[in-house]
Amino acid sequence: MKPLGRLLPALLACVLLSGCTTYVNAPDGDLPSTLQQPRDLDYRVVENRTYTPSDWPQPLKADIYLPKSSGETRRPAVMMVHGGGWEGRSRDDMTPIAKRFVRRGYVVVNVSYRFAPAYRFPAQLHDLQVARHWIDDHADEWRIDPQRIAGFGYSSGAHLVSLLALVAGTDSELDAPYGGSDTGFAAVVSGGTPADLRLWDSGRLLIQLMDGTEAELPTAYAEASPVFHAHRDAPPFFLFHGSWDDLVPPEQAETFMQALEAKGNHVELLWMNGRGHITSFLFRGSAESAALDFLAREMPASDTGP
Template sequence: MIRHALLATALLLTGCASHEGRPSNARIGSVGPVAVTVTRDFVYTPAHWPQPLKADLYKPAGNGPFPAVVMIHGGGWEGRSRDDMNDISQRVAERGYVVLNMSYRFAPQWHFPAQLQDVQQAIIWLREHASDLNVLKNRIGAWGYSAGAHLAALAGVTSPDDKWFVEGTRVQAVVAGGTPVDLRYYKNGPLTNGLIGASYERNPDLWREASPLALVSGDDPPMFLYHGTFDITVGDNNAHAMYQALNANGIPAELYLMRGLEHLSTFIVDRPVDNGIDFLDLYLRTAQPKLTGRSDEAGSIRR
């Protein structure tokens, strides 16, 4: 009942949106919808991983080759499940993408960078199986919401000069909704402290390394940011700050703001998802992607 009420309110407000940075050559609905097959509950982590992790694989009909997307759920880094992203995964796959909808290790049992390393391993898995799946190794994106958006953005901006970079884990596009872009905004938050495992005063460098905003550089992939303007869980100042930083570094970026929507209602409405897929079409399907570093070989994760 609560979800239906939120959805009804959100639908009334979906016309109240602003969209900055959308290029004139953006295309809508360039593929699909196509049929999708789903393989559930397979382990994508190698045998030596600290905790076996499962994912669901969505594969569109056809012979490809396909671009691919790693899908990352939210939940404050300490809960929820990849089931939250089932609908978005299905919709992205129907537009001709192979989608890996992943689980990751939870805080506070596992501290950063464990969650980033899980995302990196999911990217490596896709590249290692690219031939079997007919996936284009250099056309892989990351998509997340809330804590998952933080991890998607972090995977996008972690580059060879950064401490936690792993060869073969760069992506060519990021879609991030309701994103906490700088954990230092939340130095006293129980969720951020649970993720980091140390106070900001004790380890400020680690807080910086876990903050996508702090790592933006000129070799980062294009990024689509969407956010609700009434989001009091993760303020839309996060999206504005990230958009400005990307622009300042010459990175193609779009900022899609849903006026009057808060954290949950922004997640459940359709229009940001439709625009996010259009964004992926532009950078992963219809245009030569902005290649960032060597992205066609799997690497190894430092743990």
């Protein structure tokens, strides 16, 4: 047996350079040949399209990435939502991911949303519900298959995408007045997810989002937590999370996975070992590849009829 001291450099290199991962509920084997995704497709981008109605409190925009394909084929789509603590950043953060996904055959709709504290929760969820309806409204124009639309978010964006997926078509008050069963997703990719706000000591970020502390607003914090809305008809989820994430602790991913599985749902979890919250996003290549394979199984990007 090799001395531990001689193994440490290799272990550290694996963690720091290659980003070793641990895959919970990993699929068996490679994708079948019938599900192999297209690669390196040409695409075009329609930028800065306003998706909100004219009377919305703030005009919000989206960028649409469209694969170039022959004929009148319909493709799956992915709605992407950026992070930033519900208070900042922009959809530009998701641009590299959008480009990778569109080259693999997915229409990508990369959206903006309103920020706290100027707009308190659930304003951000309402924005995404409107965006989700807007995608359906343009399904014919963009040749999208309405039955194959997924959500992809990171950090606060993951919280919003997950919540949108789980309250759609339910009796939750969060589904009204802008939601409905057609605001859900066929699959969800959710990274660094604040899944249970009641267990997350995030201080200022949550106070300005919720307009109060968890002690002051326990019911509101519960209802704003995706884990609270897990139900048996949830879409399949692919979660990824840094094992050293000290902003959104790893327990959030474990709790979320357990809640979904307890209701009988399919969940996959990719641990990015040795990664924190920011580094899990910046060095996310392995998670993106696994997410693409996950989507290929759940809603393949092969062409369907018009």
